[in-house]
Amino acid sequence: MQFPKDLKYTPQHEWIRVEGDLGTCGISDFAQDSLGDVVHVELPAVGAVLRARDRAAEVESVKAVSDVYAPVSGTVTEVNEGLDGSEDAVNRDPYGEGWLFRLRLFAPEELATLLDVAAYEAHVAEAGH
Amino acid sequence: MALKHTPFFELHKAAGARLIDFGGWEMPVQYTGIVKEHLACRAAGGLFDVSHMGEVRVTGPRALEAVQRLVTNDVAAIRDGQALYTAMCNDHGGIVDDLIVYRMSPTEILICVNASNREKDFAWIAGHMEEGASAADESDAWGQVAIQGRVAPAVLQRLTDLDLAGLPAFHFASATVAGVPGCVVARTGYTGEDGFEVFLPPEGASAIWEHTLAKGGPSGMVPVGLGARDTLRLEAKYCLYGNDITDDTTPLEAGLGWVVKMDKAVPFIGIEPLRAQKAAGVPQRLVCLVVRDQIARPHHPVLSDGVRVGEVTSGTRSPSLEKNIALAYVSTPLSKVGTHLHVDVRGRIAEAEIVKPPFYTRPY
Numbered sequence: 344m345q346f347p348k349d350l351k352y353t354p355q356h357e358w359i360r361v362e363g364d365l366g367t368c369g370i371s372d373f374a375q376d377s378l379g380d381v382v383h384v385e386l387p388a389v390g391a392v393l394r395a396r397d398r399a400a401e402v403e404s405v406k407a408v409s410d411v412y413a414p415v416s417g418t419v420t421e422v423n424e425g426l427d428g429s430e431d432a433v434n435r436d437p438y439g440e441g442w443l444f445r446l447r448l449f450a451p452e453e454l455a456t457l458l459d460v461a462a463y464e465a466h467v468a469e470a471g472h
Numbered sequence: 473m474a475l476k477h478t479p480f481f482e483l484h485k486a487a488g489a490r491l492i493d494f495g496g497w498e499m500p501v502q503y504t505g506i507v508k509e510h511l512a513c514r515a516a517g518g519l520f521d522v523s524h525m526g527e528v529r530v531t532g533p534r535a536l537e538a539v540q541r542l543v544t545n546d547v548a549a550i551r552d553g554q555a556l557y558t559a560m561c562n563d564h565g566g567i568v569d570d571l572i573v574y575r576m577s578p579t580e581i582l583i584c585v586n587a588s589n590r591e592k593d594f595a596w597i598a599g600h601m602e603e604g605a606s607a608a609d610e611s612d613a614w615g616q617v618a619i620q621g622r623v624a625p626a627v628l629q630r631l632t633d634l635d636l637a638g639l640p641a642f643h644f645a646s647a648t649v650a651g652v653p654g655c656v657v658a659r660t661g662y663t664g665e666d667g668f669e670v671f672l673p674p675e676g677a678s679a680i681w682e683h684t685l686a687k688g689g690p691s692g693m694v695p696v697g698l699g700a701r702d703t704l705r706l707e708a709k710y711c712l713y714g715n716d717i718t719d720d721t722t723p724l725e726a727g728l729g730w731v732v733k734m735d736k737a738v739p740f741i742g743i744e745p746l747r748a749q750k751a752a753g754v755p756q757r758l759v760c761l762v763v764r765d766q767i768a769r770p771h772h773p774v775l776s777d778g779v780r781v782g783e784v785t786s787g788t789r790s791p792s793l794e795k796n797i798a799l800a801y802v803s804t805p806l807s808k809v810g811t812h813l814h815v816d817v818r819g820r821i822a823e824a825e826i827v828k829p830p831f832y833t834r835p836y
Contacts, residue, residue: 379502379505379506379699380505380506380507380508382507382767382789383766383767383789383796385820401818403767403789404506405507405699405703405788405789405791406501406699406702406788408767408769408818
């Protein structure tokens with residue numbers, strides 16, 4: 344299972360990649376693997392203002408639906424339209440082609456509350472069996 | 473409480489299956505992925521561990537009569553060596569369980585019950601035995617696999633001397649399979665494909681599993697978990713007990729009127745309420761929905777002009793049709809094929825249309 348070092352993670356298995364004041368978000372390799380074949384994705388509206396831990400998206404597999412939360416507060420600037428019809432990208436490439444939404448952060452200090460890769464790996468080791 | 477294990481448990485672990493708690497059983501939900509396993513079963517074949525299903529044997533000089541009283545279908549209308557899908561109803565006409573009964577002889581009938589209903593069913597069946605018939609719970613004495621898909625007959629034929637070409641749908645016979653004596657091979661299934669369900673002594677589990685995959689693997693047969701078992705059965709519109717049928721729904725509402733034989737020689741438990749419901753008209757019907765843009769899930773409300781007219785009981789993304797499909801109870805006046813409805817999917821209102829059942833029919 345892959346957990347890139349340049350990302351920040353949440354205990355709910357979201358990741359965020361920060362470039363300037365923009366953060367790209369998705370679900371982790373662990374999350375996609377637990378969920379199984381992703382067949383439907385609900386993305387937030389561009390322009391939506393999200394507080395940290397607000398429900399931002401839904402990722403749905405054949406078996407179950409899972410909420411995706413905003414890792415930090417921000418305004419949605421872009422969503423991954425490319426997932427429409429290619430939802431399996433969330434499974435194949437969760438940190439690349441399978442990204443979900445992009446936020447313009449308005450409280451970057453919140454990033455300090457997220458997990459770095461070592462802390463997240465420890466969290467996954469606990470959650471996994 | 474410790475989870476129960478089937479005789480195939482170690483094989484699932486070794487195969488790297490993802491295991492879940494299914495009604496107290498630790499069972500494989502998937503091996504490589506639900507969609508992949510589903511499509512493999514449709515295109516070639518699938519091997520399923522269904523040992524969690526229960527088996528009840530009714531024996532005695534009046535066994536046939538006893539079973540006839542319990543089930544809605546007519547076990548007197550089939551011959552020895554034939555199997556029958558049926559409902560078993562309570563006093564109100566609600567469904568205690570849906571079953572397959574295997575008629576060995578008029579004095580010996582094997583009943584296969586759902587895993588989740590094992591204790592309830594055995595108590596119900598045993599509680600309704602009268603002079604000349606008795607029931608035994610043999611669930612722990614049997615393992616069970618389903619070998620399904622278009623390659624299933626050729627694969628299984630290489631493991632047994634039983635002539636499978638001479639075993640039509642809903643027939644069964646005793647056989648030695650993969651060197652394991654004392655098996656019962658039935659041409660039944662829960663996938664919508666041709667195939668077999670094989671009852672086996674637990675000690676023969678690994679021989680049967682490994683030989684089936686060794687013979688079937690080259691033609692594309694794969695092990696299939698409960699995840700794809702659910703999507704396969706839903707495409708074929710086979711009811712899932714607990715979702716689509718319950719103690720509070722009747723076979724007439726569930727579209728299972730074809731297994732209800734009101735005029736058979738021995739009246740069954742629940743016949744009067746079902747007669748009354750038939751005469752008055754069923755208030756709701758289980759329908760097949762194709763849902764746009766959203767995946768409906770159990771308990772999502774079904775709406776017509778914004779008014780709640782029913783409820784989803786099963787729903788998924790169909791891997792074969794690449795559409796979102798669901799079963800739902802809707803009030804009878806709105807249950808015709810072609811009716812346009814809506815489903816409230818967690819606050820999003822999705823368009824839905826009633827389609828002709830089943831969603832999937834095998835093309836061979």
